[in-house]
Amino acid sequence: LASMRTPAAMIVGLVLCPCGLLLTLTGTLAPKWRQVSHVPDQPMDVVWEQGIWDICREQQSTHDRLCGQADKLGYFEQVPVRVAQGLMPSSLVLTLVGLVVAALGVRCWQLEPQHLVAGVAGLVLLLSGLMSLVPCSWYTQELWALPAAPGSMLSVGYSLVLSYLGSCLEILGGLALALSFHHCCKE
8 A cells, every 4th residue: 555655755846846836927927026116206105116027116105006117227138137038938838847747757547656757857847946046046146236226225026036936946846756766766
């Protein structure tokens, strides 16, 4: 009966990776990688939210939010933003591929799991987590160097934090699934 159980590492991988996918997806789509506040010549309660796809302006006292703002400072032309625009969606696609391969390798409808397939899925998911971690780290490193109005206050937005967390969950889930290679070596 012990051989009928799905290994715990596979279960951990199959739980962490979809959670990481959801966090990374939210972080990729939401326009809040960076907040710019206390912008000169603007009301004190106006906050500019910059993501990798959109710039939004929110007046906090009235909660009026207007997205699709013009990029007057060349924010979207910056290399960290362009890299994030390429790597984040690529990472999401690779995560989906990894999850499909993992579903084929982990025993759900068969008596024994396919350890080699699950291990390969783990490597794919590990790579997808690294692909999303790189732009998050680079963007964070360059956060204060990206163009902003002089004298404004900059801070990290929740989308960047969600992307970090999602990347880490994908890496951990990928590593857990990659432990399946250990069973291949035993056989």
